[in-house]
């Protein structure tokens with residue numbers, strides 16, 4: 001082993017830009033550290049310009065934004081929500097907390113996004129189809145799902161809301177349209193593992209102006225405080241259900257510094273993605289490796305880099321062998337339909353075979369904006385070496 005082999009490559013490094021420190025210091029001296037201060041307003045404006053949204057609300061997490069979107073759906077007992085089995089728990093849990101039951105949907109193998117054929121099947125079910133109030137999509141790794149297919153499956157059901165859990169997709173595009181602008185609601189995550197991060201944070205992007213006034217009531221502890229601040233009512237009071245969703249302004253200050261640097265951050269992540277792709281492509285067939293496949297009409301958001309191994313049974317060994325070469329790698333979501341929570345809250349048992357297969361074979365490589373080309377080459381060489389020796 002040479003010296004270089006001894007240092008571990010980091011799997012994830014939280015995004016940091018130097019201006020954050022000045023912005024946070026400034027925000028702490030302004031006398032407004034709670035939600036919706038000066039920094040929040042600027043971040044909301046930038047995200048609104050990016051997505052063309054009617055409104056953007058900064059929240060304490062993507063999970064909180066999903067919960068807020070579930071409140072806006074006015075879910076009633078017996079209502080169901082279609083969610084991908086291959087996703088993070090709160091893509092589903094947020095709707096369960098508001099009283100819905102779940103219909104788990106499979107993914108399609110190309111983009112690992114929701115499979116429109118399975119969506120159509122679930123909607124056509126004579127018992128459960130009529131109970132569906134929303135379909136939640138994820139743009140896995142920041143690559144847009146089959147939006148056209150999903151829209152087609154929903155064409156006869158204008159009563160079913162499309163929700164984008166866009167935790168991976170900020171700054172990605174589908175046919176030129178920004179991810180996050182395609183659903184009635186879309187949610188963002190600023191968790192430390194995401195491209196733009198303030199530790200813990202999120203946003204709800206509202207694409208239908210009719211949702212804006214109510215969303216502020218749910219956001220502001222069930223009160224019409226926002227209408228009061230805008231001079232629309234002369235005092236504010238309790239109006240509806242809600243909670244305390246707002247992101248503190250010093251955290252928004254971190255976000256502003258990073259959103260202002262989005263082209264640099266995204267450019268670095270793109271370089272890592274492309275270096276992995278061009279490095280692995282020549283080996284893929286011989287090693288039986290499936291690489292990310294970006295359809296022509298989509299621009300990724302470069303959230304992560306995944307490969308599918310030929311054999312699920314050997315993944316544990318691959319992870320160990322990579323670790324021994326100083327390269328941490330990771331699997332990802334365990335299918336929700338096959339989890340205890342999923343069984344507890346599902347409206348009907350069902351199979352999601354592609355989710356099960358992909359979940360067992362998927363491996364994520366180190367991915368963050370501080371990886372240099374030489375690091376990427378080392379990861380590629382290690383993976384080719386490990387797999388060819390098996």
Ligand SMILES: *Cc1c(COP(=O)(O)O)cnc(C)c1O
Nearest residue numbers: 061062063088167189190191202
């Ligand atoms: C990260 C993530 C979440 C949760 O985000 P938080 O901000 O941690 O609540 C939800 N959905 C997906 C797809 C995610 O990747």
